[in-house]
Amino acid sequence: MSNLYPNLFSPGKIGNLTLKNRIMKAPQSSGMSNKDGTVSERLIRY
Numbered sequence: 001m002s003n004l005y006p007n008l009f010s011p012g013k014i015g016n017l018t019l020k021n022r023i024m025k026a027p028q029s030s031g032m033s034n035k036d037g038t039v040s041e042r043l044i045r046y
Helices: 041-045
Strands: 012-014 017-019
Touching: none
Parallel strands: none
Antiparallel strands: 012 017
């Protein structure tokens, strides 16, 4: 995999924020949070 994506596990910067690696998790809206956007028990367990 390192040959295909040489920078995937290297640090990245967004403005002043430095990220440990470039792997991101997209937000999940299907029942993982409350209707008002607050954290649900299900999301905490996840």
